[in-house]
Amino acid sequence: MRPRLIWAAGIGSLIVLDVALDRRHDSSTLSEVTRALYRTDTTAGRVAFVASWAVLSAWLCPHICKRVEGSLST
Numbered sequence: 001m002r003p004r005l006i007w008a009a010g011i012g013s014l015i016v017l018d019v020a021l022d023r024r025h026d027s028s029t030l031s032e033v034t035r036a037l038y039r040t041d042t043t044a045g046r047v048a049f050v051a052s053w054a055v056l057s058a059w060l061c062p063h064i065c066k067r068v069e070g071s072l073s074t
Helices: 001-019 030-039 045-065
Strands: none
Touching: 001 030, 030 045
């Protein structure tokens, strides 16, 4: 995938998140929005949140830690 496309998707996601959080009232924090999105007051919502967090972690950790030839790291 092209780096520009990845950056555009990431920045676009942040813009959407910013709009979602801009509710101008007390429950507009990231935590409150996440709870509402996943409906964490239910068992299924908690399971969905934990599963998505585990998948993100399983992908992100190896992605960040892998060594790429020609990178700036030594």
